[in-house]
Amino acid sequence: MMDDLAIVADNLSKRFGTTVAVDGLSLEVKRGQAYGLVGPDGAGKTTAIRLLAGLLLPASGSVQVLGTDVVRYPERIKERIGYMPQRFALYGDLTVDENLTFFARLYQVPREEWASRADRLLSFSGLHPFRHRLADNLSGGMKQKLALACTLIHRPELILLDEPTTGVDPVSRREFWQILYGLLQDGITVLVSTPYMDEAERCNMVGFIIRGRIRLAGTPAELKSGLPYRLLELRSPAISTARRVVATVPGVLDVQPFGDALHLAVSDPASAVPIVQAALEHDGVAVHSLREVAPSMEDVFFQMVRSR
Amino acid sequence: MLQRIWAMVYKEFIQIRRDRRTLAMVLALPVIQLLIFGYAINTQVQHIRMVVNDQSKDADSRAFVDAFVNTTYFDLVEYLDSDRAVRESVDSGNAKVGLLIPPDFSANLRGGRQAQAQVLIDGSDPNTAQTALFVSSSIAQVRAADQVAAILSRITGQSGVQAAIDLRPVVLYNPNMESVDFMVPGLIGLILQFQGTILTAFSIVRERERGTLEQLIVTPIRAWELMLGKLLPYTLIAMSVVPIIVGVGVFWFKVEMAGSFWLLLALAFVFLLGTLGLGMLVSTVSRTQVQAMQGAQFILLPSFLLAGFFYPVESMPAFLQPLSYFIPLTYFLRIIRGIVLKGIGLEFLWPQVIPLMLYSLALFWISARRFQKRLE
Numbered sequence: 001m002m003d004d005l006a007i008v009a010d011n012l013s014k015r016f017g018t019t020v021a022v023d024g025l026s027l028e029v030k031r032g033q034a035y036g037l038v039g040p041d042g043a044g045k046t047t048a049i050r051l052l053a054g055l056l057l058p059a060s061g062s063v064q065v066l067g068t069d070v071v072r073y074p075e076r077i078k079e080r081i082g083y084m085p086q087r088f089a090l091y092g093d094l095t096v097d098e099n100l101t102f103f104a105r106l107y108q109v110p111r112e113e114w115a116s117r118a119d120r121l122l123s124f125s126g127l128h129p130f131r132h133r134l135a136d137n138l139s140g141g142m143k144q145k146l147a148l149a150c151t152l153i154h155r156p157e158l159i160l161l162d163e164p165t166t167g168v169d170p171v172s173r174r175e176f177w178q179i180l181y182g183l184l185q186d187g188i189t190v191l192v193s194t195p196y197m198d199e200a201e202r203c204n205m206v207g208f209i210i211r212g213r214i215r216l217a218g219t220p221a222e223l224k225s226g227l228p229y230r231l232l233e234l235r236s237p238a239i240s241t242a243r244r245v246v247a248t249v250p251g252v253l254d255v256q257p258f259g260d261a262l263h264l265a266v267s268d269p270a271s272a273v274p275i276v277q278a279a280l281e282h283d284g285v286a287v288h289s290l291r292e293v294a295p296s297m298e299d300v301f302f303q304m305v306r307s308r
Numbered sequence: 309m310l311q312r313i314w315a316m317v318y319k320e321f322i323q324i325r326r327d328r329r330t331l332a333m334v335l336a337l338p339v340i341q342l343l344i345f346g347y348a349i350n351t352q353v354q355h356i357r358m359v360v361n362d363q364s365k366d367a368d369s370r371a372f373v374d375a376f377v378n379t380t381y382f383d384l385v386e387y388l389d390s391d392r393a394v395r396e397s398v399d400s401g402n403a404k405v406g407l408l409i410p411p412d413f414s415a416n417l418r419g420g421r422q423a424q425a426q427v428l429i430d431g432s433d434p435n436t437a438q439t440a441l442f443v444s445s446s447i448a449q450v451r452a453a454d455q456v457a458a459i460l461s462r463i464t465g466q467s468g469v470q471a472a473i474d475l476r477p478v479v480l481y482n483p484n485m486e487s488v489d490f491m492v493p494g495l496i497g498l499i500l501q502f503q504g505t506i507l508t509a510f511s512i513v514r515e516r517e518r519g520t521l522e523q524l525i526v527t528p529i530r531a532w533e534l535m536l537g538k539l540l541p542y543t544l545i546a547m548s549v550v551p552i553i554v555g556v557g558v559f560w561f562k563v564e565m566a567g568s569f570w571l572l573l574a575l576a577f578v579f580l581l582g583t584l585g586l587g588m589l590v591s592t593v594s595r596t597q598v599q600a601m602q603g604a605q606f607i608l609l610p611s612f613l614l615a616g617f618f619y620p621v622e623s624m625p626a627f628l629q630p631l632s633y634f635i636p637l638t639y640f641l642r643i644i645r646g647i648v649l650k651g652i653g654l655e656f657l658w659p660q661v662i663p664l665m666l667y668s669l670a671l672f673w674i675s676a677r678r679f680q681k682r683l684e
Contacts, residue, residue: 050683053526054682055522055525055526055683056682056683056684057682057684074681075528078526078527078528081526083526085519085522085523088519089519089521089522090520091319091323091520093322093323093326093327094319094322098319102315102318103527105311105312105315105318106315106528106529107528108312108528147523150523
């Protein structure tokens with residue numbers, strides 16, 4: 001049972017001075033999974049990942065990573081995990097190749113394997129043409145790919161990625177996730193933190209972290225089906241008037257803006273649609289469309305925040 | 309293990325090579341410092357400005373004044389015609405010394421009575437004042453002894469009566485007591501300590517500030533491997549400064565090297581390990597580069613006073629003396645002055661070398677222990 005769990009964290013706490021960064025956090029990550037640690041800025045994602053990597057000593061609680069007690073033996077897991085900090089932490093005055101070689105040496109990768117491993121990592125990250133460029137001169141997206149390549153050079157069983165796609169352009173983000181899917185196919189366990197809900201959607205397992213604790217965890221499908229209501233999507237040219245009007249309609253539990261539309265929480269879409277339509281018509285608000293939609297992770301997140 | 313140390317060493321060398329400006333500074337600064345300080349620090353006081361009110365105005369009083377000038381310690385600025393003018397000249401700083409010779413000076417001298425003269429000395433600069441005091445009283449004593457001998461020969465009728473005691477000091481090592489010969493080796497030690505400590509003081513804290521330390525400490529590298537990997541490249545750089553700076557001392561300042569250059573080089577290596585280790589310790593306890601700079605200064609500034617650079621350790625207050633044992637420069641000053649000025653070898657220097665070695669090892673050990681592979 002324990003063997004198919006890559007990470008077991010139990011009731012972890014960490015404070016800095018008077019600030020409680022992580023407050024009784026528990027989570028489990030199965031081997032071979034992509035676990036998304038999702039939460040707003042300041043929720044404690046970075047501290048949580050650092051605790052899991054053995055970079056910080058928890059005030060209380062326990063962490064087992066790959067079957068090893070990280071609090072007591074942080075060094076024993078170092079060869080088996082990869083960790084990518086949120087801030088770019090490679091040497092800007094070293095080239096792409098030199099950075100890779102440095103970490104290959106540090107992890108004592110056999111010399112005859114350097115070239116083949118570096119080649120593979122460079123080609124799937126698309127960094128081949130830039131291998132002699134100083135890391136400082138890479139674009140943001142390329143820097144993140146290089147950082148990922150460096151955390152993979154020793155073939156870890158588990159990688160911990162702290163907001164790897166924050167501040168990266170959408171194309172690079174998608175490429176980055178393509179690389180992560182490839183790693184999952186190789187059997188590598190991935191724990192990734194992100195503030196983006198669309199990235200949460202891509203994970204096998206999602207844990208929502210708010211104020212230092214996992215408040216809700218499950219597969220994206222479980223989380224969505226766990227919503228206590230269903231959703232109507234309303235599109236209208238007069239979105240702010242529409243919002244004011246529908247908020248007063250009986251049976252509409254909640255209204256959230258969602259892109260350029262509104263999401264209405266209702267318990268029974270079939271009966272709610274005519275009532276909402278009538279109310280809008282009565283106040284002279286034009287309607288482009290009103291239909292039931294499947295909930296997204298963002299809906300799940302807002303519901304969770306609201307219900308607290 | 310070796311591979312991880314080598315990884316660090318190799319990486320440091322790449323970074324040092326790319327940062328040419330810093331490398332040039334590291335190599336050139338010691339030379340510039342030695343040139344500036346070598347000229348600036350001169351404890352020999354000469355050319356003290358002197359004014360005279362000679363009311364006696366005859367051969368004897370003139371001979372007395374000449375005795376002062378002939379020592380080269382005093383420069384006669386001018387003759388003034390009142391004691392008050394002399395006093396004012398010293399007050400205003402125009403002169404450091406005023407010599408007052410009363411009208412009856414020659415008469416008393418010739419009559420076998422006590423001749424009086426007065427020397428006013430500006431004591432605000434103790435170094436100058438001490439020299440002036442010492443030299444002027446020596447002159448007076450020599451003149452007095454000559455006078456007594458002359459009177460004695462007149463009374464006894466015997467010619468060639470000599471002063472009772474003729475002390476002939478023989479100065480071993482640095483026979484001309486050139487302050488340059490004493491100062492330059494000391495300066496070399498001082499500059500090397502400064503360079504060594506500064507070089508490593510930034511080494512780890514820089515990685516902490518840039519964030520690269522976070523990536524480094526999730527690797528399997530051990531604390532002591534990291535320290536050693538940082539220490540080795542900087543040791544090599546610091547060692548390459550030694551022949552340069554010793555060369556400037558020998559060829560520019562003409563310091564005569566009495567002992568073995570190779571022994572000096574070998575012991576400089578031990579010394580540099582200590583100073584680099586000191587910087588390393590500063591770097592492991594600092595959170596920012598500014599803190600590291602402060603920490604290095606906190607150690608370096610008092611160290612050149614405590615290590616016996618200007619005054620011997622033995623002349624410091626007893627409660628301060630133990631502090632000097634924690635400064636690598638204390639040992640190295642004795643080593644480099646011993647080798648350069650006295651030409652002595654290991655047979656006399658080992659009491660300095662052994663503690664220096666232990667000190668370097670201890671610093672390295674403490675730094676490695678102090679360095680935690682955590683982010684707190």
